[in-house]
Every structure is written in C-alpha cells, then in structure tokens.
Amino acid sequence: MGKGGQDQAKRADLTPPKSNFPAWSKTIPECESHFKVSADRGLSTAEASDRLKIYGPNELEKHSGPSIFQLILEQFNDTLVRILLVAAVVSFVLAWYDGDEGGEMGITAFVEPLVIFLILIVNAVVGVWQENNAEKALEALKEIQSEHAMVKRDGVFTPNLPARELVPGDIVELRVGDKVPADMRVLYLISSTLRVEQGSLTGESAAVNKTNKRVELETTVVNGSCVCMVVQTGMNTEIGKIHSQIHEASQEDDDTPLKKKLNEFGETLTAIIGVICALVWLINVKYFLSWDYVDGWPRNFRFSFEKCTYYFEIAVALAVAAIPEGLPAVITTCLALGTRKMAQKNALVRKLPSVETLGCTTVICSDKTGTLTTNQMSAVKLLAMGRWTDSLRSFKVDGTTYDPCDGKIHDWPGSNMDANLQMIAKIAAVCNDASIAHSGHQYVASGMPTEAALKVLVEKMGLPAGCSPSLLESDGLLRCCQWWKGTAQRIATLEFDRTRKSMGVIVKSKSGSNSLLVKGAVESLLERSAYVQLLDGSVVLLDDNSKHLILQALHEMSTNALRCLGFAYKDDLAEFSTYDGEDHPAHKLLLDPSNYSSIESDLIFVGMVGLRDPPRQEVHKAIEDCRAAGIRVMVITGDNKETAEAICREIGVFRPEEDISMRSLTGKEFMFHLDKKSLLRQKGGLLFSRAEPKHKQEIVRLLKEDGEVVAMTGDGVNDAPALKMADIGIAMGIAGTEVAKEASDMVLADDNFSTIVAAVGEGRSIYNNMKAFIRYMISSTIGEVA
Template sequence: MGKGGQDEGKRRSGSAASDPDPAAPVFPAWARTPSECLAELGVSADRGLSSEEAAARLQRYGPNELERHAPPSVWKLVLEQFDDTLVRILLLAAVVSFVLALYDGAEGGEVGVTAFVEPLVIFLILIVNAVVGVWQESNAEKALEALKEIQSEHATVKRHGRWSHGLPARDLVPGDIVELRVGDKVPADMRVLQLISSTLRVEQGSLTGETASVNKTSHKIELEDTDIQGKECMVFAGTTVVNGSAVCVVTGTGMATEIGKIHAQIQEASQEEDDTPLKKKLNEFGEALTAIIGVICALVWLINLKYFLSWEYVDGWPRNFKFSFEKCTYYFEIAVALAVAAIPEGLPAVITTCLALGTRKMAQKNALVRKLPSVETLGCTTVICSDKTGTLTTNQMSAVKLVAIGRWPDTLRSFKVDGTTYDPTDGKIHDWPSLSMDENLQMIAKIAAVCNDASIAHAEHQYVATGMPTEAALKLWSRFWLRKWGFLVAILHLWIHLIC
C-alpha cells in the first residue's frame, strides 16, 4: 500500500454501493501547494463548505465509511466444516452404520443401544468438530468487524466560516476544512494546509507498520509518484495525531482513503483462499484411505460371495442361481464394519483440538486467527523476513531508570523503575524516598507530569496511551510518584488543570 491516493475507489451512497463519480477529485494533493489544492477542490480555507455544498458532495461521493460486507451465514460456516475428504468419509460411514442398524431392527433382529453406539460416536465427533470450527471463525469475523473502530467518529469541521465541533466523521466530504489536535484520530485522508503549532507528528503504524511517529509539514512534495512515508504533507484516515495541531483539507473519504484500499484488498484476498499445507495433506490422506478401504472391503465381500450366491453347472454353463439377500446383507455389514474400523474417527477431533489450543495461545498474544488450519501454516514457516525490529514492537515505551543529581552537585543518584505496560499499578520505583523528597526530585516529577501532551486511559480491560510513547512513559512514571505522595495528588492535579 505504498503508492496510493491516485485511484478513486468505489464510493457508497447511503447503504447501497454505487460507482464513483467520474468528476471526483483525483489529483496528487501532496505535489500541489495548499492554494492549488483548495482551488482544485473548490473551497475557501476561511469559510469552508456551506451546508448545501456539503450535502451535494455527500450525495455525490457517499458517506465517509468503509464498505460493510455481509458476514457468512451460520449454515455456510457449518457446511464449510464438512468440506474435507476425511470428514466426508466419516460422515458416510456413520450414515451407513446407522442405516444398517435400523435395517437389522426392521428384519426382526435384536437392536439395542450398542448397535447405534458407533454411528452416534462418529456423529458426535463430527458435530463437535463443526461447532469448534464455526465458533472460531465467528469470533474472528467479529474481531475483524471491530477493527473498523480504527476510524474516527467525530471531527472539528469549518462550515459557513464557523468551526463545528463533534460533526459525525461519516458526513465528511472532499473539500471539508478540518482541524486536528493532539490525540485526534484522523477521520479521512487530508492535505495539511497550515500548522497551528510549531510541529505536527502523526503515528501512522496502522498503514506502514512503523512504530516511530512521522513529522508532517504543509510544504508540497516534488515527486508525484511516492510512497506513504514520503507524503509528508498528507495525513491519512485511521492514523493518530501524537503531537501538535493543524488545519487540513479533506482529499479522500471512505473507500478512496488508504485504509479503504487496504480494506478492499483484504476483502478481495479473503475470497481467494488456498488450502493450507495441512488441509492438502489431510485430503491426500483421505483420498488414499478411501481407495485402500474400498479395495479391501470389496475383496472381503467377494471372498464371501459363495456364501450368499451359489449356482450349478449344467452342460458347462452356470444354471440354477441361488441368492440369499439376508446373507448378502450380513457380509456387507462385515465389510462396512471393517471400513469403519479402519477409519481414524478421532483424527479430525484431535486435529481440531490441537489447532484450537494453538489459536487460544495466539489470542492471548493479541493474534487474530480467522481459520483454524492457518495455525499449522504459521507453524510450517521457517523464515520470517522483516525490514527492521522496530516493525515488530508494540509501540510502547516505559521508563527503566531515573538518574538525578544527588545532595551534592558532583554526585548522582539512580532509581530503578519496574513495569512494561501503561498500567499504573504494574510497576514501582526502587529505593524511592517515601518520607522526604528534595526539590530536585519534585521538579523532575512535576516536569514529567505538566510538560506532557500524552494521556493514559483505561479501555476494555487494558490501559492505552494517546500521544508520543516517550511522553506516555514519563506520564506513567509521574503517576508512580503521585502514588508515593498521595496527599499532594489533588493539589498537583489542580495546578496542572490551571496551567493547561
């Protein structure tokens, strides 16, 4: 997804998808000056769009949201669990065993619970196998839908020359003038018009995988054909402002954004899923097993042919054929029993259980597994190529040591800090003075708390940070200090509020 912004994806109007308007703005905004971008979009930075213009463009380009695809039905997921050669063999064996048990009862034979044990056990294994597979894929689909929350819900937009706070992000259209501040999620792809602060930094790891935030500017880029990292005057939907503030103009919404193109590619790739190595091996094993079992059962049945089919030779020709349907059925049951005994009924259940356990362990590490066999595919991986280790980090920082001037100018003190998450209760400061703290330590803690744009909040059973990771780490360390000095918490919070 390195080169984007030049293709206009499909737009949606209301709940129905429609083809994009051929007059939609398609131009490399990053290679144009702010005034050229405003002229191309037909908008003034001082007044913004009027309500009538915004409504017309909303009707023309569609709402600023990603396309929603209907999830697969439960019945489709269930049928997909039986799309396996070995499973189909087990299903056929169970059906045949069940029919033969009923036939014995209809013929007046003794039919007890034991006659149905084997087919019922096979049915139970298949049902459990299907339930586990459907449950896993349903949870994965829900998690994928939850990923759409990466889009912003509200934006500060200029309409009729006035700033409108809290406008639904889905109502943004190309040409809207938007103000971004620290902590905001970028609601659409936009061209930076003017920096309000001295710097603007955006965390766009959701698009590039890079953990380091990127500096943004309002100056145009000379190259029209460049990647996302090179578009320093553009901010993209789904990214987060970690420092500074700016005024921008919307250039792309909905599926025409970079995150929208990623969404479209993922949806396209999901329709072309190849069998995993495990599934290919199981299908090959099932086909080979079917052929071998079929030949053996046929041989067993033919060997006992003389017991249910007999004849006499008259003038060298077989005559007076005698056929016993009861004995034929009996030896057919023996052949079927041999086939069922040769089929590893527990294999699908064992495989599903092992894959489900692997999926559970990966889920504990925040890894999303859509289909169970994918776990085995990852296990077959021998080499993972990565451009740098920073791409594989969690983009979280934590303070590990505090170094301060000692009681004398030529001495230093160091304090070890524990904790690797943003949870204030997960960590402590070793050897911290609990009764008295000199002015030097107090000043360090005040600077870390006050001169800081980051914030830490609790959301969905975990703590998340907004802002630069370094400032978030210092904010967390200041909270450790506040816990040590509980009687000063209220005073310091009031002081921070008055200053900010």
C-alpha cells in the first residue's frame, strides 16, 4: 500500500478521543496514547484536517440574539402596556368612525390615542436599546481567546497558525505574553520555570507556577515558556463552558419585583375596568335596544346602531380614563434620574430596571478581597530573634496602605538597628519583585501584594546608622529598598513554587562574595534551616526549643488571620559561591526547579512578618446599615476559612463571641449539606470560604427559589454566570474583567462594599417615589372614572 493509501486508512480508523479525558491527571505517555499523537512530531496536516471536521473550529458559539422585531414585541409584553395599546386602538377607530359618519372629526378627537401611541413608542425604543446591549458579555469572552498559536504540524513548528484551527492532540509552544488558545496539558518546560496568570478564570490573585506534572486551567503566560498538548477546544474548554453558562443564565432573566407587581396590578385593573365598562354599557342598553309593545306583548324589535356605538364609546372612554397613561413614562423617568444619582455615588448602573430592583434587595452576596477589604496587603507584626535562642522580639506595625509614610513601627530602635533586623530588611528588600508608584491620590503596587507590603515595611524600618539613601527613584518612594539593593546585586532567581513554598535569590555583595536570600512559608523554611541568627548577628544551631518557640508564635499569628512569611539566608553556597551568570558550570542546576530545595538547604533563619489585607474602614457601618434595613449579608470568598472568619468578626458580619459553627462553611461543606435552604434561611450573616464559581451559582439559585432578591458581587470570568443569574449582578470596576462587567447590571467604580449599600438605599428611595407616583395616578384615574 502506498503512502497515500496508508494515510487514508489511518484517517479512516481515527476515532475522536473522549471529551471528558482528565489529561491533567495522566502521564505524558498516557496523553500521547489517548490523543494518538507523538509530542516530537505532532499531528500531520491530514490528521489535523480530519480532526477539525470531527471537533469543529476552536471558537465559541455565536448565539443569534433576538431580532429587532422580537425585541419590539417583547416591549409590549406588559399588562398595562397592552391595555393602553388596545384602548388607544379602539379610541382611534371610534374617532375615525365618527368622522366618516359625519360627526365632528376634529384634531381633538385624535389627541388622546395619539398621545398614548407616542408614550408607548418612546417606551419601546428605550426598551429595545437596552435589550440590544444586554448580551455583550458573550462577545467580551471572545477577546480572551487567542487569535494565533505556534503549532507543531508534520514535525515542524508553524508560527501564527489561526487558533480556530487547533484540534485536540495538537502540540503548541507557549511563550511569555501568549494567550492560551485552548485547554492544554504541559508536556515539558523550555525555561527553568513557568508562571501563568489565571486569576480571571479561577479567581486566584497571583500568577501560578506550572510544571509538567499536573496543571489546572490557564489564560495568559506571564513568565517562562513551554510545550503543551491541546486537550479541549471550542465549547468544550473551560472558557466555552462559562460561555454556555452565561447564555443559559441570560435565558432565565426574571421580571423585576416592580414589574411583577405592576403586572399583577394590571391584571386586577383589567378585570375591574372590564366589569365597570360592561355594566355601564348594559345599564344604557335600553337606549339602543327596545321593543314596541302591542296589547302588552313585545311586537317590533328596535335597535339603534348609532346609540349602541355612542354608549360603547362612553365605556371605552371610561376604560381609557381608568388607565394611568403616564405610568410607563413616569417609571422610565424615575429610573433614568436614579442612575444619575447612583453614578455620583460610584455605582454605575448598566440597565435601568436594576435601579428599582436594588431597592427591593433582601440579600447581598459579597466577595471579601477588595470589596470588604482594601486589597492592599500590609505588614502588621514583625518577629525577630532575641539575644538568646529562647527569646523573640515582637514589633507592632501600623498602616493599612502602600504609602510608606502611613503608620510606624512601635518600639523601633530607629537607626540603631541590630544585625538581625538589618538582615530581615535586606532580605525583604532584595528578595522581592514588587514595586510601588504614586498615582493620583493613591499608592499603587505592581507585582505580588505581599511583596509590595514587605517593601513598605522596609521603608518604615529605615536604614542603619551612617547610611545615606541614594535617590535612585524619581519620587524617592522606595529609597531604603534601593539602598539595600545597592549592597547586594541579584545574579540569579529561584522562582517560587508550591512544592517548597519559598523564593530565593543569589546575590553578590560589594566585597565580591555570593550569598542566598530566601523568603517563604515559615514551616517550610524551618524544615530547611539548620541555624538561627541572634540579635547581635551571631549564628547558632537551631535547636528544638527555638523551633518550638517560633512555631508557637506562628500559630498565634495565624490564629489572628495573619499571613506569615519567614526570612532566611545562606553564605556557604558550594558550587554557587563563584556563580556569575549563565556561562557558569552551576547554571544548569538552575534550569531544573527540582534542584531548588537542595540549594535552599542548611539555611540560617532570621525572623518572620505577619501580613494581612485589612478591612475597609467604612465597611463596619455599612454592615450595620444593612442589618438595620433588614438586608442579610453573605460573604462568599475563595480565601481560607480562618482568615475570612477573622475579617467577618472584625467588620460586624459576626458578633465577637457569636457561635458561627453553622454560619461559616467551606464551599464543599455547603454543597454536601443535606438541607441547604434551611441553612440559607438563617437570620444574620453567613460565610462561605474556599468557594468555587459553581458554589456561587448554587447559592444564588437557592436564594431566588426562596423568594429572595439577590445582589451578587464578582470580578472574574468565572463569576460571570452567577452575576448573570442574580437579580442584581455587581461587577468590580477596578479589579473586574470585561466579561464580568458586561454580565453585570451594575459596576462599582471604587470596588467598595459601602457603595453597594449606598446604592441600595438610593434604590429604595426611588422605589418609594415610584410607588407614590403610582398611588397618585391611580387616585386621579379613580376620580376620572367617578
């Protein structure tokens, strides 16, 4: 058989791999076998073409939205509007009929029906304009998708292959800045490390290190490069699943509370008007329907069509008088004015009906990080070693922002810093990739929030006596950090990973000697530390008593919801003692992250710091306002349980001594709970930690089934389905993704929980104003009918 025949037979035998294959949990050979591909050669052009026919293009489905005609019809899907429409049509016909019959056909006869028609047309135009912009969330998702990819076909990497042509089994190379074009499994790393920004999809705040052992889901490569295998494309990817969830949620849009009540009122009003009109017409039936009586018996039947029409006009006029024609216009005007007021309070309303829905809100489901807290990490406690191995020194640190001048360190020795404190400052400043800038009226950090907080701490610590900072930065914000960097030049970086839970840098001092500076999880550093540095700089063995003392202090800080980082260093670097760059023989050890733990061994432990994301100052009062207004607050966060509970107690979601054993659950605990609705019906606040997107959706669904009006906050792509499902989806304007904003009903310009509460208060005021307008109009129409 010739080569062409072999290829044809091979393509004929091709069966599509199962779509639910968990590639991330399988070995590389298992993945190659399942997808029938070799990582060295990739797919052939013919195989890729066949698979493209089986799986379809790697793109999101285009859901055709409703036509303009359908949108126009939907605007008349309202009881009062339909009554007005019928009344206007009948009035117009009767006015025309009167004119044709020789009646007084003046312009005044058409004023009423024309005014009603004009009101309905304006109302329909506004409604169509809103609805036409409601599905942009699905379009925003497509911006996340990559347009091109470097794909290996027939053993050769093809650059700029359209991403829509990717199929499961394709071998793709990713580099820094690339958008990940499909769900993929890492085969091997080209660089020493690989970090991926996936926060918009998973909710993680930091870029995540990846290896070829197991991977989760990613979006953008921020560091390193690798070769991957495509495992899912198009609508089968995680982005595709979110796309489907948003579309499903958009199909389930419920009427707003006010619209439901107006529809009920309209149905009642229709019945009453119908009865009254029929009675009025029947009462006057004797004037157009009669009999001539002869000898007491009815003989000749008399019917006056003109009088019948006349009294029918009276009945119709009565119906028109009973309907508040200006109601749609009044409601639209109130809502439009309400959006302007809310915008002044940093709440940007995207859909008019959301204004009145806010006024009916009974439950607020809020994220913690950035909404209830500042999303600015700050150091609050510094622990250093004492004069002896059985003593520790503790320093309280003030300040809640990235402003180096915000707060101070209590009981600080000033420029008389001992050798131990100097080493802590040096590690915090040099083993650090963050930076801080002054933007407008606030200080903004770039990089990891924890690292930014460490740099602020270094500035508060100051410099040792006799040291003058060089103003290397134009604004002089981080002068102390720059000075420490001048004393130790970074020549290599051991990137953080989840296995060893630390980051290290090899630095060269001015004297020419190399040393290793490390920061990371305290327990992890203690396991790899053999020594401890005391107050005077002397180094002694790390005994069990010292280790127990440090771990006890760590437990106390962790109990108070502090995130703790330890500091350590090492002077004896063996083969790295003369390391000077990529040409050094020891550089090959840095290419394999599995070597980092052995390099970071026999460390000298120097101290630790406790950091936290402090709550916003105004949040406590906002929580109290919610409680007073009868609004329940539920905190749903991806953070750990202990930290979230401490924050919730501090801001007033829970009382200081309240038993929260049944009020604080993880997302998984909630999903396995036997009676979820009873749990959600509890009075007072609730906390759901380690929550995933599907947990948020389930909570919203159950609350809505129970008759609650739910406001939900979110910022990531993964929050979009829950935002769409909630009665009021509230996206973060600063930290939120475009997908979340487009799926939401309201956007917070300042990402602040108190803004939500202020918006709810404004919504209630508007809702009450509209009810007052409606009562006034109904009372006026009753007068007209009477």
